[in-house]
Amino acid sequence: MTFKPLAVIPSRNHAAALGEILARIERAGLPALVVDDGSDEPARLALAGFHYPGRGIRVLRLEPNRGKGIAVMRGVEVAAEEGFSHVVQIDADGQHDLGALDALLGAARAAPEALVAGRAVFDASIPLGRRLGRWITHVWVWIETLSWRIKDSMCGFRVYPVAPTRALGARVRIGERMDFDTDIMVRLFWQGVDVVQVPVRVVYPPGNPSNFDPLADNWRISKMHARLFFGMLARVPWLLARRAPDRAETEASAWWDLGERGAFLGLSFLAFVARVFGREICRAAAVPALLYFFLTGAERRRASLDYLDRVFRALGAGRRATWRDSWRHHMSFLDMAIDKFAAWTDTRRPPAVAAPAGQPLERLAREGSGALVLVSHLGNIDVARAWAAGRRYPPMTVLVHTRHALRFNALLARLNPAFAQNLVQVTEIGPDTALALDERVRRGEWVFMAADRTPVSVDGRVVVVPFLGEAARFSQGPYVLGGLLGCPVLLMFCLRDKGGYRIVVEDFADRIALPRGRRSEAVRDHAARYAARLEAHCLAAPFEWNNFYDFWHRGDGATPAAVSAQARSFEQSRGP
Secondary structure (H helix, E strand, O other): OOOOEEEEEEEOOOOOOHHHHHHHHHHOOOOEEEEEEOOOOOHHHHHHOOOEHHHOEEEEEEOOOOOHHHHHHHHHHHHHHOOOOEEEEOOOOOOEOHHHHHHHHHHHHHOOOOEEEEEEEEOOOOOHHHHHHHHHHHHHHHHHHOOOOOOOOOOOOEEEEHHHHHHHHHHOOOOOOOOHHHHHHHHHHHOOOOEEEEEEEEOOOOOOOOOOOHHHHHHHHHHHHHHHHHHHHOOHHHHHHHHOOOHHHOOOOOHHHOOOOOOHHHHHHHHHHHHHHOHHHHHHHHHHHHHHHHHHOHHHHHHHHHHHHHHHHHHOOOOOOOHHHHHHHHHHHHHHHHHHHHHHHOOOOOOOEEOOOOOHHHHHHHHOOOEEEEEOOEEOHHHHHHHHHOOOOOOEEEEEEOOOOHHHHHHHHHHOHHHHOOEEEEOOOOHHHHHHHHHHHHOOOEEEEEOOOOOOOOOOOEEEEEEOOEEEEEEOHHHHHHHHHOOOEEEEEEEEEOOEEEEEEEEEEOOOOOOOOOHHHHHHHHHHHHHHHHHHHHHHOHHHEOOOOOOOOOOOOOOHHHHHHHHHHHHHHHOO
């Protein structure tokens, strides 16, 4: 294909920046077509003054005003009729840094069949409403394409291949106004046109007029997303098949590699909605993103179905788990995430928490005794932690994995610095960490540790015990650490109950003993007891276990001698 581009500049009442835009286009050696979309006076006259065919600049007047989409597609028609291969769309408002023009043209030459589009990089001049609105559209586009490939569908600085764009316009009615840029990009993607994006600086000049009608255009954009969503449903098999070869989007096989698939801005937006409008509105705003993750997260969905199948068999339900069950599982995870936000940031409406009198923690608090508290990803332990932070309990040290929920936890720490207090980030517990924890327990503090995740380093520091009908891997670390600390060990669960949460604390061991010569057996016995209690609570609250990775089929890899070696190392570091 001979690369022959035509610059098309749709304009309605934007003439102030046009001279500079046309000068930059002329320096790039491009002919330009300005499409005046029914501008009013005096902008109409100013636009007409740029008509200079001898320098490759023409002005085409449309009457009455028809919308940006009509103006751009009219330019595509002119380009097709005159033998141009590509159309370079440039908005006339001067917001885009034309220094990126060479990069866009270079990308289009390298991938002539692709749609090359700018990916907006904003400065502080962007209004907050525009930023949030753009993020909402990004989420919808990820759902409508079942892909992360389109990072920005709203930037009006792009290069279209003429042939597929013109063919699409002849078959489908594309959005005609502010819904145009996103609509045509998604539909071209559906046709198999690849999308290449180039960073472009974008500013909002002071006093720059806007053609965006908040009521009418937001309504058009909402209808567009509804059409695209239902169009996506008819294309799900093809879109998922197209996704498969993209290695950048494949899911990882380990829980610590299943990183958060959301941007910090998106989490911040949801936190803002939760604090201002309440949890129910926040939940509704987050459902589109969750739906995207549900549809595209094949590995997580399979893990959810596998886990629920096991629960249903154990309960004698007489049926297999369905996608509806898995969706309920995902929604439960969303609800818990929102409650976690509320527990730490909403002092007016935190989740209700009930803790029956006489819990073992109350006894330990009175006695001033340190403890190791084994928790899990069943329920919402962070709600319990926020509740406990407001009571007269000793300091609580929480061991968390460095990479797990990094953005989520960073946002909570920003909103409430108390959340990050006494969080100890670890990948595995070495001698230095063990000594520090031992000192805290001797001072009467409590150490919280999740016992239902395998360690990041899986070189034998796991034990295989029965869980929901099959052998599963559990970490040896909690029981080795418990033996070294020589303190009481408790189990804690925080489960949903009557619109709030109920804290359940169980005695596990007054002290974990790991006798020489049978350390491996002792660790396995403790892990089996823990797995049995976790299983009992999973059967009572099956949708509350926030597990979305393959818990059973990764092989055991356990080395019995590893427990003894690790325990000896810790005991030597501890000294007499």
